[in-house]
Amino acid sequence: MGELSRERRAGFLKQGSVTEGDYCDWCGKPRERWTNQLRYRGMGKHYCSAKCYAAGEYRTNLYFALCSISVLAAEVAFLSFHLLSDSSEFYIGVTVFVVAILLVYSSVCAYFPVIGRAERRKRELNSRNNRYWDWAEE
Numbered sequence: 041m042g043e044l045s046r047e048r049r050a051g052f053l054k055q056g057s058v059t060e061g062d063y064c065d066w067c068g069k070p071r072e073r074w075t076n077q078l079r080y081r082g083m084g085k086h087y088c089s090a091k092c093y094a095a096g097e098y099r100t101n102l103y104f105a106l107c108s109i110s111v112l113a114a115e116v117a118f119l120s121f122h123l124l125s126d127s128s129e130f131y132i133g134v135t136v137f138v139v140a141i142l143l144v145y146s147s148v149c150a151y152f153p154v155i156g157r158a159e160r161r162k163r164e165l166n167s168r169n170n171r172y173w174d175w176a177e178e
Contacts, residue, residue: 066092066159094156095163101152108149112142 062071065085074088087093094101119135 064088064092066096090152091155091159094152095159096156098153098156098160101149101156105146105149105153108142108146112139112146115139115142 069088122131
């Protein structure tokens with residue numbers, strides 16, 4: 041439906057008719073059809089939306105999410121040790137504040153791998169279905 045396949049887009053790139061940033065590196069949508077004004081870039085690639093960015097940079101986002109969750113666990117362990125040794129109201133307030141900030145940060149970091157995995161799974165299922173129907177038509 042107007043979108044170029046990866047092979048065809050690669051052929052256009054070899055001919056020099058378009059530049060590297062003119063198409064989304066995940067879905068192949070041309071830059072003119074990108075709906076939002078934000079540009080998502082990662083590892084030298086260009087993406088048209090947050091979903092395409094999440095799917096294209098799945099492993100990087102997963103790494104950041106795991107790092108943020110491990111920092112959250114270490115911070116909770118550190119602050120709970122101080123809560124057990126000195127249960128002043130100051131430490132309780134600091135603990136709640138720091139854990140809330142780290143929890144929000146971890147959930148934001150974990151959002152992209154979840155969306156990216158869903159998009160990758162959808163593409164995988166679509167390619168399986170297309171292979172099945174190509175075989176069935178022959």
